[in-house]
Amino acid sequence: MSFCLETYLQQNDDYRILISRSGVKQCYKLIKENSKEIIHVNPGDKVLGARLIGLPPIPVGINEDEGTILITYTKPCHGTAAIEIPISPEEIDDVRKMDIGA
Numbered sequence: 001m002s003f004c005l006e007t008y009l010q011q012n013d014d015y016r017i018l019i020s021r022s023g024v025k026q027c028y029k030l031i032k033e034n035s036k037e038i039i040h041v042n043p044g045d046k047v048l049g050a051r052l053i054g055l056p057p058i059p060v061g062i063n064e065d066e067g068t069i070l071i072t073y074t075k076p077c078h079g080t081a082a083i084e085i086p087i088s089p090e091e092i093d094d095v096r097k098m099d100i101g102a
Contacts (some may be wrong), residue, residue: 008048009073020081024054024072027082029072034084035061035098039099045072048085049096057102064092 009015018030032038040057041047052058053074061070061084069087074080087095 009083012100015087016084018082018084020068021079022081024074024080027072027080028054028059029083031059031072034082035059035063035070037062037064039096040102041098042100045098047098048091050088054080057100058096060098062092062095064089067092069095 010098017063018034019027038059038061040059041052043053043054043056043058045058046052047060047069047073050071050073052060052072054072058072061069063070067089069084069092070084072080073083098101
């Protein structure tokens with residue numbers, strides 16, 4: 001999957017920021033509250049081309065009906081954000097395969 005999250009966020013407006021300039025735990029909580037399905041991945045795992053940074057296990061929210069996933073995104077000097085991004089059904093299946101079962 002050749003997808004650059006940073007470029008996507010700069011060039012598109014079909015994503016939603018749930019919270020920005022926040023802490024990891026606050027973002028995890030929002031992802032869990034706003035997702036119909038939660039999987040967990042390890043720190044450093046790539047989701048949509050972005051390596052997720054945080055305390056393990058890192059939650060990834062899936063809203064299959066809306067065709068979106070919710071992830072944390074950390075930028076140095078800007079903190080962590082929880083963002084919702086549109087994703088194809090095939091990519092949702094790929095993300096599910098990353099689940100570590102936490």
